[in-house]
Amino acid sequence: MRPLSSVFSRSRERFRNAVGAYMLGVSRDVPGSHPASFRRALRSTTGMTRWLDEFPAWLNPAEPWIASLRALYERPQTYPGSVSPQAGLLLHALVQNIAPRTVVETGTYLSVSTHWIAAALRSLAPGAHLWSFDTFDALEWKHPGALAALGAPSQRAFVEGALGRAGLREIVTLTAGDSSAGIAAAPLRECGVQLAFLDADHTPAGVTRDLRAVEPWLDIGGYLVLHDTNPASGHEGPRYVLDNLSAIAAGRYEVVEYCTMPLDFGMAVLRRVG
C-alpha cells in the first residue's frame, strides 16, 4: 500500500498546479507553525511593475468581469497593493466551494479582490451578497495624482464604475468609513456571515478589530481569510493575529496557511469551530 504521506504530497502537488498556491501546514488554534524563513518572492519577479503579466491567459476577456479585472491589473496602482491574480483565483475558488450567502470584505481599494469574490458569488445561488468596507481615501495618499490618472472624481466613484462595467454592481454593497465600525453597524445579524476576507488596516490592532467586529455575525463553520500573513509583505497585523490566536480567540478556529504566488505575501484561511 502507498504510504499516506505520498498520497498527500501528490494531492498537494495537484493543488499547487490548480491554484498557484500551496499548503504550508494545518494547525488548530495556535498556528506558530509557519516556516522560519518566509520567502518574499517565490520565483524571479525582477522588473515586475504590474500584476498583468501574471494574469492567466485562459481567463476569457469576453466575460465583462474578466475584462474589467484585467483592466485593473493593467493599472500600476494595483501593484502590489491588490491581491495577485493567483491569490485572487484562490479567493474565487474558496467562494465557489464554500458557497456563502454573505461575504464581508475589508479593504476594497480599487476593487480587485472585490471582483474575484463577487464574480464567484454571482455563479452561486441568486441573492448571495458581498459587503465591502473601505475608508476610500488611501489612493491619493499612496499614489499622488492617481485619481487624475484614473480619470475618476474619487476612489469610490472609480470602484463603482469598475464594478458596473464588470456587471457586479448589484452584488456588492460598498460602505465608506472604518471597517470595524462599518461591520458592527451593518445589518448582518439576519443573514450571518459565512466568509470574511480581511485586507484593510494591516496593523495588529486593525486586524484584531476587524476580526472582533465580524465574529458576532460569523457562523460556526464560517471562514475568515487573512491576506499578507508573511511579515515580509511589510505588514505585521495578520501575522500577529495568527501568532496570538490563542489569546484573541482561544479554541475558535482551525488554520491553514498558504504561500501566494508569485510574491509570497501569504494568506491564511481560518475556519470557525467554536
Ligand SMILES: C[S@@+](CC[C@H](N)C(=O)[O-])C[C@H]1O[C@@H](n2cnc3c(N)ncnc32)[C@H](O)[C@@H]1O
Ligand atoms: C491593501 S488595500 C486592499 C486591497 C484590495 N483588497 C485588493 O485586493 O485590491 C487596503 C485598503 O484598506 C483600506 N483601509 C485601511 N484601513 C482601513 C480601515 N480602518 N477601515 C476601512 N478601510 C481601511 C485602505 O483605504 C485601502 O484601500
